[in-house]
Amino acid sequence: MSLERASLNQYTTKPLSLIEAADACVRHGIPAIGVWRDKLAAVGLPTARRELAARDLRVSSVSRGGFFPGRDAATRRANREENLRAIEETAALGAQVLVLVCGPTLGTNIGDARAQIAEGIDVLVPHARAAGVLLGIEPLHPMLVAERSAVTTLAEANDLVARIGAQDVVGVVIDAYHVFWDARLEAELERASGTIFGYHVADWTTPHGAPDIAAARALMGEGYIDLATLGGWVTRAGYRGPVEVEVLNTRLWAGDQEQLLREVVTRFERYVAPSVLVSN
Amino acid sequence: MSLERASLNQYTTKPLSLIEAADACVRHGIPAIGVWRDKLAAVGLPTARRELAARDLRVSSVSRGGFFPGRDAATRRANREENLRAIEETAALGAQVLVLVCGPTLGTNIGDARAQIAEGIDVLVPHARAAGVLLGIEPLHPMLVAERSAVTTLAEANDLVARIGAQDVVGVVIDAYHVFWDARLEAELERASGTIFGYHVADWTTPHGAPDIAAARALMGEGYIDLATLGGWVTRAGYRGPVEVEVLNTRLWAGDQEQLLREVVTRFERYVAPSVLVSN
Numbered sequence A, B: 001m002s003l004e005r006a007s008l009n010q011y012t013t014k015p016l017s018l019i020e021a022a023d024a025c026v027r028h029g030i031p032a033i034g035v036w037r038d039k040l041a042a043v044g045l046p047t048a049r050r051e052l053a054a055r056d057l058r059v060s061s062v063s064r065g066g067f068f069p070g071r072d073a074a075t076r077r078a079n080r081e082e083n084l085r086a087i088e089e090t091a092a093l094g095a096q097v098l099v100l101v102c103g104p105t106l107g108t109n110i111g112d113a114r115a116q117i118a119e120g121i122d123v124l125v126p127h128a129r130a131a132g133v134l135l136g137i138e139p140l141h142p143m144l145v146a147e148r149s150a151v152t153t154l155a156e157a158n159d160l161v162a163r164i165g166a167q168d169v170v171g172v173v174i175d176a177y178h179v180f181w182d183a184r185l186e187a188e189l190e191r192a193s194g195t196i197f198g199y200h201v202a203d204w205t206t207p208h209g210a211p212d213i214a215a216a217r218a219l220m221g222e223g224y225i226d227l228a229t230l231g232g233w234v235t236r237a238g239y240r241g242p243v244e245v246e247v248l249n250t251r252l253w254a255g256d257q258e259q260l261l262r263e264v265v266t267r268f269e270r271y272v273a274p275s276v277l278v279s280n
Helices: A018-028 A037-043 A045-054 A073-092 A110-131 A154-164 A185-191 A227-236 A257-276 B018-028 B037-043 B045-054 B073-092 B110-131 B154-164 B185-191 B227-236 B257-276
Strands: A006-009 A032-036 A058-066 A097-101 A134-137 A170-175 A196-201 A243-245 B006-009 B032-036 B058-066 B097-101 B134-137 B170-175 B196-201 B243-245
Touching (some): A006 A018, A006 A058, A018 A032, A018 A037, A018 A045, A018 A257, A032 A037, A037 A058, A037 A073, A058 A073, A058 A110, A073 A097, A073 A110, A097 A170, A097 A196, A110 A154, A110 A170, A134 A154, A134 A196, A154 A170, A154 A185, A185 A227, A196 A257, B006 B058, B018 B032, B018 B037, B018 B257, B032 B037, B037 B045, B037 B073, B045 B073, B058 B073, B058 B110, B097 B196, B110 B134, B110 B170, B134 B196, B154 B170, B154 B185, B185 B227, B196 B227, B243 B257
Parallel strands (some): A006 A032, A006 A243, A134 A170, A196 A243, B032 B058, B058 B097, B097 B134, B134 B170, B170 B196, B196 B243
């Protein structure tokens, strides 16, 4: 099995700088990296461009745009400016996709948050199109609705994509960890065909959540997610792009990162690569 | 505002025995109680019947039936026997509804679990009908898919109800805590009209989950759930039955239960009762 489709989302190895993570990718034969903006800022855009190019590493995505909801117009305007900067950085890195984590509910008003998310994405469309950047709406697990994203299912993300009506620019990112539980997943993946802009893998273990539900993901094959079936559905829906390993886990961050990368590679080859093979 | 529709799910006051919880209901003017089978077993069915009748307390529901999936036929048979006993106990207590927590995924096979759940409920239908007991499928929050329930959305529960096709006996139980995040909730509540067999309230706070995601619920009004809107939708869908306060929370269990009950009453009157008022 091959690492051809593999990408390391750099938050899997959060203790490493962007350059260190890039070196690790080269060392372990991973041809692409998912970049986070805080890590990018730490090294600076010119250095990042130069160093990634020197290593011939592709950038599979930039995390993250989004966080559209705000309690007042000034906050929402600031959010928009931040998203425009994120689009520029994504283009400057030669990355195709800016991942949108759409932002949390505002108090009890999930409906308001959802309306502001739709409006927020809509405004970005011409800018993204001009920059040649795809905007990938990533539905997050419903347990994160109050803290991270009011967009909680692929159905809802697909509805948003249809409503915005700019499928050349606005699509979805599928993260196995966030969507695996959904009884309508297969049907919604089929519906998303042509607008899947990314596929992320991790696993889900129990007891879940401690100590931090936002950073309790497991390595592929450790838990309950049927990555073989899910990868098949994503592939059948026509997705042929990079597959990012994105395992946010406080325990793994505290451990040896070289050992972690060896595990990532072995588990990608075993649990992910066969499922995204395209038969001829 | 009134407590007319209120019920105390006894796991809100888990440290109390069934008799102690019943006394607390009387003391605080709550006319109904949601009984758990472990608490029932501790006091015994004959005593429970007599003591609840003596206090003129209605039993709004019995928790819980379900847990249908099993790795082999013998386990599934044992699960069925357990559910038949739960139906008998529900009837013996004069409770209308047995709450079904349908059971977790089996390893990575969510699909298998879902098929076994559908089959498991189907088999119970004639027994429930004969006993005059309603079976309420409660979709649980997707974060509990691997540990408690492969039925994670009201859409999925509604699909199950339609597929089983015994709407005089098999319907759904709506728990605000489990479903509030769902963008399709209003539409699915409308679809559930006529088969809503219960409504439970609690709240969702952040950071969520610690130390135990299964027992981290908050009191009504403390968090992110728009109970006013949700109660309105449930009422518009035709539900007129008891509204159970079900707040599973390890911190509250460790505190003073009388104080907790005073809070439950005050918050029910403020955040729940107005939303389930039926206008004439």
